[in-house]
Amino acid sequence: MESPMIRTPRSLLVCERSSFCDENNRVSSQVEQLHFNYKVSVLLSDCSSAPSHLESLLTSFSHFYLVRNLPLHELLDKQFLETAVYQGNVYGLSYRTRLDEDNCVALMPNGHLVLSLDKDSFQVLGFEGKTSTFNYKTKNRYVVTVDLTDGSMAPGRQAYLRLLTGLTSRLPLQMDFLLSHHPGGGASLQALLSRYIWSEHKPEVGTCSLTHLPCPDLQSCDPHGLLEWLGAVDANISRDNSSSSFLSSLVCPEPKRTVSRALRISICGLLLPHDVQRLIQELRCYLGQCQPESWVSLTVHGFVDSPVSWGGKEHGVLRGGENFYTLFIFHDHTYHLHLAAGAQDTCPP
């Protein structure tokens, strides 16, 4: 049996290889299933400045809203349900709430409201829920999942009134909330925003040109070495360490080649899967016009404190809450997709 001194929490890395030419490729559905994205990082090889189409696409990412001290019962408001939730494609996530300490809330685009509550809050709320999948010895985390589009949760129905009473009088939770929706989706958040202090934000875009980038052989490098190399590029960590260096022995995996120039782009905010899909399509178009040895990598990080991860499955934070995926796209339409999840996650799709 493994000693506790060398044991580490479980982590999962799913590595898929296929081609966009294959009709059964699942990239699109996998991208769609990670609802709450915090950061997208793009690395373009053999590129020194962003092409104009790509730049205009990055600036057209959906804006999102931060609502201060939003009482949770407002998400059950009849007008909000009719003008936003029932229209679909509305994304909401509590801001600055830590999943391992506080109560966290997510509103999914299919109208499911997910409340991740500590034991006291759950007992005070008095609504059906279940214990967290990731409770170990003590049951101290509960998840309440409500389908707001279901008939039983229509305004006036018994279940709706019970939850509304719970959030209004028994557990009047208030928290800062991030909201976003597809611009052309038909949903309107104005009714809700007009009643509280809110601010509109657009995703923050940053670019950085890199020169003489040592790069491993993307086809043959092992997945963990590849992700470590990409993480070092993303974090500006030096990979030119000699074997006698005292500080670090991190080097680029062999065999390697030097890419004369590369462009690193990052976008941060509440990012929607719809925008990520458009970005992937644009990157594929861009790659079609490049040299055969060019490639593009796209990394999408999910929110650490989101109560749900891929496909609405429960997500938790143990020592870390990583849930991200990295897509390497090549000139010949093949791709490598790596999906990473931590200890309190189910296996990525």
Add this chain to the structure above:
Amino acid sequence: MRRDEEKGEAAVFQRVVLKNASPYHYMKVCLVLEDESTKLSAVELKQFIITGLKTLYGEVGAALNFDLLKYDEDTFTAVLRVYSKWLVKLWSSLTLNGFYQNQACAFRVLQVSPFLLALSGNSRELQLD
């Protein structure tokens, strides 16, 4: 002939699930010193951590290999890489390391992950104020 060519061009789908396969763990840590004007170089920080390992785990602990991947001298924030089997020993020695040159200090462990990529995508750093 065309049928054979079509078969030859068919994409191969491959899916592999790796569990606990990362050889390394990565830590983002921050050193908080009593005297904030103290200067500390990367070499001094690494030596300080090695001293802490030696204090807690002896010579065997001091021989434990870890890498100081990145260090910011202004904020005393560092990214460390260590073999997964030695994570607990390194982390515990950072926790119990309380004095630097006769002044009180503390290591704050900001993030730990088996993926270095996760350290640059931490949504808890999102500031919208």
